[in-house]
Every structure is written in structure tokens, then in C-alpha cells.
Amino acid sequence: MDISVRLEIKKQTVREEIEKAISSVKGVYYQRSGGPCDLVILEIDDGFEFQHLRSFQASSIFLTSDRVDSGLLVQALKAGIKEFFPQPVKKDDVRDALLKLREQKGETKAPKEKKGKLINVIGSKGGVGTTTAAVNLAAALADLGKQVALVDMNLLFGEVPVLLNLNASFNWGEVVRNISRLDSSYLMGILSKHTSGLYVLPSPPELDGFRGNGASGVVDKLLRLMQGMFDFVIVDGGHSLDDTSLKGLEVADSVFLVTELSVPCLTNVKKLLWTFRQLGYPREEDTKVIVTRYHKKSLIQPKDAEESIQKKIHWCIPNDYFAVTSAINQGKTLAAVARNAEISKSLKELALETIGRRTN
Ligand SMILES: Nc1ncnc2c1ncn2[C@@H]1O[C@H](COP(=O)(O)OP(=O)(O)O)[C@@H](O)[C@H]1O
Ligand SMILES: [Mg+2]
Incomplete structure (x- = not known):
């Protein structure tokens, strides 16, 4: 089950680490163009407004930020964010999250049992x-x-x-x-x-x-x-x-x-x-x-x-x-x-x- 990922990340180091994670997971690929995709990984800062999330046209969203406080995490949780990576981002954490998402997507797309x-x-x-x-x-x-x-x-x-x-x-x-x-x-x-x-x-x-x-x-x-x-x-x-x-x-x-x-x-x-x-x-x-x-x-x-x-x-x-x-x-x-x-x-x-x- 393929997963298309778009990155909305400014910091070069963070970006490189996430790209390494993406290339290490089979079936997950990097989408350069805009438009709908399965996952957006988004870097946010202080002034980020969570109501803008919908404009990213993604089924799932992961966030990363160099500021981690409980207020931000609560807002992320309420917005239905699947994963939050504090910076510096660790490649293995991203990789684990991608594997989990791939598994979930495989399950939901699996053909349903017939009810003859x-x-x-x-x-x-x-x-x-x-x-x-x-x-x-x-x-x-x-x-x-x-x-x-x-x-x-x-x-x-x-x-x-x-x-x-x-x-x-x-x-x-x-x-x-x-x-x-x-x-x-x-x-x-x-x-x-x-x-x-x-x-x-x-x-x-x-x-x-x-x-x-x-x-x-x-x-x-x-x-x-x-x-x-x-x-x-x-x-x-x-x-x-x-x-x-x-x-x-x-x-x-x-x-x-x-x-x-x-x-x-x-x-x-x-x-x-x-x-x-x-x-x-x-x-x-x-x-x-x-x-x-x-x-x-x-x-x-x-x-x-x-x-x-x-x-x-x-x-x-x-x-x-x-x-x-x-x-x-x-x-x-x-x-x-x-x-x-x-x-x-x-x-x-x-x-x-x-x-x-x-x-x-
Ligand atoms: N539509 C039909 N027109 C004419 N004869 C039929 C038709 N359906 C069944 N038969 C006759 O009835 C016989 C019994 O059919 P079958 O399907 O074995 O019945 P059942 O399972 O009810 O015992 C068949 O051998 C055939 O001669
Ligand atoms: Mg019979």
C-alpha cells in the first residue's frame, strides 16, 4: 500500500533527517508537487494556526517544531495530529511512525470480507x-x-x-x-x-x-x-x-x-x-x-x-x-x-x- 508524503519544512537539517527516514521505508515516497496526498509532515512555529491544517489536503499530518510545550501538544492532539516530532528530529522516530501509518493504511484498504x-x-x-x-x-x-x-x-x-x-x-x-x-x-x-x-x-x-x-x-x-x-x-x-x-x-x-x-x-x-x-x-x-x-x-x-x-x-x-x-x-x-x-x-x-x- 503506497503512501505519498509531502514535506513543508524549512530547516535543512530537519528536512534531511526526514528524507532519510522516507527513503528507508518501502512503499512510502516523496511527493514534490502540491495537491492531495496521504501524509504531510509540517514544521510549525509559534504563531501557527491549527485551523489552516485542512488546506494541506492530506489524510494524515505529522508535525515537528523546535518549541515543545504542553499547550502546543494539546492543540495538536485536538486537531487529530498523528505524530509530533520534537527537534532535533530523529530519523528512527520518523521511520517508526511511517511504518505504523503504512500498516494502518494497509488494514483500511484491505478488501472487505464478502457478505454473500x-x-x-x-x-x-x-x-x-x-x-x-x-x-x-x-x-x-x-x-x-x-x-x-x-x-x-x-x-x-x-x-x-x-x-x-x-x-x-x-x-x-x-x-x-x-x-x-x-x-x-x-x-x-x-x-x-x-x-x-x-x-x-x-x-x-x-x-x-x-x-x-x-x-x-x-x-x-x-x-x-x-x-x-x-x-x-x-x-x-x-x-x-x-x-x-x-x-x-x-x-x-x-x-x-x-x-x-x-x-x-x-x-x-x-x-x-x-x-x-x-x-x-x-x-x-x-x-x-x-x-x-x-x-x-x-x-x-x-x-x-x-x-x-x-x-x-x-x-x-x-x-x-x-x-x-x-x-x-x-x-x-x-x-x-x-x-x-x-x-x-x-x-x-x-x-x-x-x-x-x-x-x-
Ligand atoms: N420446469 C419444469 N418443467 C418440466 N418438468 C420439470 C420442471 N422442473 C422439474 N421438472 C421435472 O420434475 C422432475 C423432478 O425435478 P427435481 O428438480 O429433481 O425436483 P425436486 O428436487 O423437487 O424433487 C424432473 O425430473 C423433471 O422431470
Ligand atoms: Mg431434489
Whole structure:
């Protein structure tokens, strides 16, 4: 992190000493021109008026003076001066102060940890198209240049690797076994990278060790860590409400509740919305109802469904059995097998809407 320094110093000896300090610290350089800079080192005398400090256009100011009295120091302190060097100035004192400033500046400019959005995609029933929606929404977000992780929470019955034809070496059983080692570099090592750009964490193919106490704590730690690493964490939450699934709902920023426009599915939607209100999470405004396999000629239309569930439908993913089946059978995303199909366009629009860049 470079620091530009301007000197406003008259005494030659003082100036030379400070210049030596500047040249001894890497990343700190001497700015000869006027204008804004990171640091001004300023020599002041008796009549100095502290209100003039702002005119130096510097983020930080160090002062030096051959007069050191408590009144002057108090004024300097009040003006937010970072360092004060009594004269004769010692090169090492200036050097230490420059190192400290460089360190502080490095810290403030360091990239902030991401706070990715966690979207938990759950189904009102098995087989409605939850996994298809989760996988293809995640892929569409990755296609838009986002860093996306896809986590399969369906214990035993996870199908994300099947839909993506992914031969993953690890699943989150690995995380459970090594919870004490869990950090971003360990996690990066066990995620599988798919050609769509997605980072995938499949679910374990057996139940051992995932039931009872502790499993929901692991899910909590894992998902929060992933939020710090990715722009989006998409969870295929399946349709059960066990401890781990509830934790996945609790930590989610949004829950996409996938349903068909059928009476049994909409009845389940009503039950789930009621349960969420009882639980206190996910919040009403964070729960989005997504209709899938939507057909214009469907007997139940979206407005009928809205009346029944007393909630707006956020999105309708069209019915396209052919495209979905080809994608599943080839282990590819919908965009890869049928980029121009309505269903792929709809998922792309949903991804754009999700990142707040809707085009129409
Ligand atoms: N938009 C869609 N249009 C047509 N068929 C779909 C659609 N989404 C899913 N399907 C069908 O539903 C089946 C189950 O989809 P899947 O995503 O695995 O559901 P879930 O995860 O809810 O069990 C798929 O094999 C496919 O045949
Ligand atoms: Mg599924």
C-alpha cells in the first residue's frame, strides 16, 4: 500500500533527517508537487494556526517544531495530529511512525470480507422441481459473473451431483468430520468446481453423524463461512424440516419456496407459510414463492394461487419437460442444453432480478 508524503519544512537539517527516514521505508515516497496526498509532515512555529491544517489536503499530518510545550501538544492532539516530532528530529522516530501509518493504511484498504447472499431453495413437496430450480438459478448467477456456491442439503437423497454430472470427491460429511479445521482454505480444497463456474458441496450419501445434536451447529458454521467467501450461496434445501433444514432456513437471507400450481402443493405452501410465522423465520418479506412447471393453460392460475395462499407469487418458471429432461440426462445446466428456451431465459431473468439488474 503506497503512501505519498509531502514535506513543508524549512530547516535543512530537519528536512534531511526526514528524507532519510522516507527513503528507508518501502512503499512510502516523496511527493514534490502540491495537491492531495496521504501524509504531510509540517514544521510549525509559534504563531501557527491549527485551523489552516485542512488546506494541506492530506489524510494524515505529522508535525515537528523546535518549541515543545504542553499547550502546543494539546492543540495538536485536538486537531487529530498523528505524530509530533520534537527537534532535533530523529530519523528512527520518523521511520517508526511511517511504518505504523503504512500498516494502518494497509488494514483500511484491505478488501472487505464478502457478505454473500444465502438463498435457500425449498420445495412444497418432493418432485416439484426444487433441485432443478436451485441448480439452474445458481448456474445463471455464475453466468452473470458472480462467485456462486451450491450446497446440497438433501441428506441421503442429494441429486445435485447427478444433475451436474459431477464426480465430487468430498461432500459436507467431510466438513462434519473436520469441523475444527473448517476455514476458507480448507473449504476451497473440498468444494468441487463445475464447468459452469459453480462451486459445489454435495450432501453425504449416508446418515451417520448427521442426526441429533451438533449437526445444525455445523450447518450454521459452514453456511456463514461460505457467505464470507461467495457472492451467493444457493442451498438446495429439499422439502424436509429437520434440525439441519431449520438451521438452513434460519440463516438464509431469502427462502425461495418452489411450488406447482396444484391443490396439494398450494396446501403445503399455506402450511409452510403458517409454520414460518410460528417459528419467527424466515421473515415474510424474505420468503418468495416460485411457481414452477408453469403452463399458461394451467387450471389454477397464479392469481387464484395468490388468493389462496394470501401472498404474491414472485416468479413463474415455465414448464418444459423436454429441456429439463435433456439437461438432467446429460448432466448439464439448462443454459448449456437449451440456452434459448423460455425456461432458460426465465431463470436468467430470475438471476438478474436476484442481483437487482432486471432488464424488463
Ligand atoms: N420446469 C419444469 N418443467 C418440466 N418438468 C420439470 C420442471 N422442473 C422439474 N421438472 C421435472 O420434475 C422432475 C423432478 O425435478 P427435481 O428438480 O429433481 O425436483 P425436486 O428436487 O423437487 O424433487 C424432473 O425430473 C423433471 O422431470
Ligand atoms: Mg431434489
